Each structure stands twice: as structure tokens, then as C-alpha cells.
Amino acid sequence: MSHNLLTVTGLTKSFGGLKVLAGISFTVAPGEILGLVGPNGSGKTTCINVISGLYKPDGGQVIFKGQSVTGKPLHVMAKAGVNRTFQIPKPFKGLTVKQNIEVVQHRQGAFQVVDNPLEFVGLQKFQDRDASSLTSGQQKLLDLARALASGPEMLLVDELAAGLNPAELVEIARRLKHLSERGVALLVVEHLLGFVNELTQRVIVMNAGKEIFEGDLDSAAKNERVVEVYLGQ
Numbered sequence: 001m002s003h004n005l006l007t008v009t010g011l012t013k014s015f016g017g018l019k020v021l022a023g024i025s026f027t028v029a030p031g032e033i034l035g036l037v038g039p040n041g042s043g044k045t046t047c048i049n050v051i052s053g054l055y056k057p058d059g060g061q062v063i064f065k066g067q068s069v070t071g072k073p074l075h076v077m078a079k080a081g082v083n084r085t086f087q088i089p090k091p092f093k094g095l096t097v098k099q100n101i102e103v104v105q106h107r108q109g110a111f112q113v114v115d116n117p118l119e120f121v122g123l124q125k126f127q128d129r130d131a132s133s134l135t136s137g138q139q140k141l142l143d144l145a146r147a148l149a150s151g152p153e154m155l156l157v158d159e160l161a162a163g164l165n166p167a168e169l170v171e172i173a174r175r176l177k178h179l180s181e182r183g184v185a186l187l188v189v190e191h192l193l194g195f196v197n198e199l200t201q202r203v204i205v206m207n208a209g210k211e212i213f214e215g216d217l218d219s220a221a222k223n224e225r226v227v228e229v230y231l232g233q
């Protein structure tokens with residue numbers, strides 16, 4: 001028995017002729033926070049998309065709690081305990097903020113990660129507003145609350161920091177750390193390194209669908225190859 005919660009091995013995905021994932025492998029332990037960073041277009045969102053079941057990978061494996069869940073669709077993954085946020089969230093417009101959470105199916109016997117997801121992300125005061133009235137930053141927080149409502153043990157967050165103001169950033173970093181302390185594992189995808197630094201030192205840096213660095217964030221920021229791909233943008 002491995003103590004890893006999530007293991008991905010050799011994930012590949014192409015769109016047309018473009019190999020967007022060229023064999024990504026990593027593991028995440030329960031309650032661990034792993035940062036997945038890299039320049040725009042390096043394949044970070046696609047990585048979340050194939051793990052969370054939005055897309056099927058062309059090759060490779062996704063193992064969750066020791067079982068292959070490779071290619072299973074989003075709703076099956078959510079039920080299994082893996083959920084994700086979207087880089088560009090699309091809340092149900094015409095539904096209130098609260099109703100957007102109520103439509104989420106709860107996992108059978110899921111451990112309650114947070115009692116009240118809306119309160120957890122600081123949106124309870126807006127619960128009766130139409131979701132479309134929220135700012136883009138607030139829509140990201142609502143999307144996070146939606147993912148939390150399913151009771152995930154593994155949460156994949158895609159560029160949560162972009163669009164949040166500095167006060168919201170501090171708050172959300174504190175809350176994500178709280179989730180990890182409660183045993184939720186997090187894969188934190190970010191283009192910029194600053195927000196990741198608030199959460200974890202363990203990062204993988206991607207470029208062109210491949211891992212180019214794995215280690216601690218401070219070393220990544222000094223790594224020649226990493227600096228080069230960021231400057232080369």
C-alpha cells in the first residue's frame with residue numbers, strides 16, 4: 001500500500017498535432033500541497049482537465065487511493081473524491097449564489113471538509129444575489145465553494161489567484177492552508193510563483209507539456225532552465 005493519495009504516471013494528451021502533455025508524472029500525499037507552475041500554454045490546465053475527468057488522456061494513468069480512475073468522467077471523479085476549480089468559472093446564471101451550491105451533488109458518506117462552503121470562501125453575505133452579479137474574483141471563490149461542497153479529498157485549483165485583490169489573496173491562501181491541515185490534498189496551478197509561495201515549497205515546473213523541474217520553490221526561482229522559460233515568454 002502506497003501512502004500516496006494521487007499518482008499520475010506518464011500522462012499524455014494531444015490536440016490536433018499539438019502534444020500538450022508529453023508524459024507528466026507526480027504523486028500527492030493526503031493533505032499535501034503541490035504547486036504546478038509554468039508559463040502560459042505549458043499544459044497546466046490540461047493537466048487538471050485530464051486528472052479531473054473533463055478530458056480523457058491519450059496515455060498514462062491516474063491512480064486515486066490505489067485504484068485506476070484513468071479517463072473517468074468529471075461526475076464520477078467528484079464522487080470518488082477528486083474535484084477541481086476552473087480557470088474561467090461558469091456559475092449558473094439566473095440562480096442565486098446559494099442555489100449554485102445547492103445543485104452540487106454531495107458524495108455519499110463524504111467527510112465534511114467544511115460545514116458551510118459559502119461561509120468558508122467569504123461569500124455568505126451574497127448568498128441571495130444572482131451569481132452573475134459577482135465580480136470575476138468572487139466567481140472564482142464561488143467555484144471553489146462549489147468544488148468544496150462535494151467533499152473532496154483531492155482538490156485541483158486552477159489559477160485561483162488571478163483576479164483576486166490582495167486582501168482576498170491573503171484570505172484564500174489562509175483558507176487553502178486550513179483545508180490541507182484538515183487532510184485535503186491540493187494541486188495548486190499558478191502561472192505566477194508568488195501565490196504558491198504562500199502555500200507550499202514543493203513545486204513542479206512545466207514547459208511545453210513536460211516537467212522541467214521538481215523541487216522546492218526557492219530553488220526553482222534560481223534554476224537556470226526555469227528562469228529561461230519564464231523570461232522567454
Ligand SMILES: Nc1ncnc2c1ncn2[C@@H]1O[C@H](COP(=O)(O)OP(=O)(O)O)[C@@H](O)[C@H]1O
Pocket residue numbers: 015020038039040041042043044045046047
Ligand atoms: N481543448 C483544447 N483544444 C485545442 N487546444 C487546446 C485545448 N486545451 C488546451 N489547448 C492548447 O494546449 C496548450 C496548453 O494549454 P493549457 O493546458 O491551457 O496551458 P496552461 O494552463 O499552462 O496555460 C495551449 O497551446 C492551448 O492552446
Ligand SMILES: [Mg+2]
Pocket residue numbers: 044045046087158159
Ligand atoms: Mg491554464
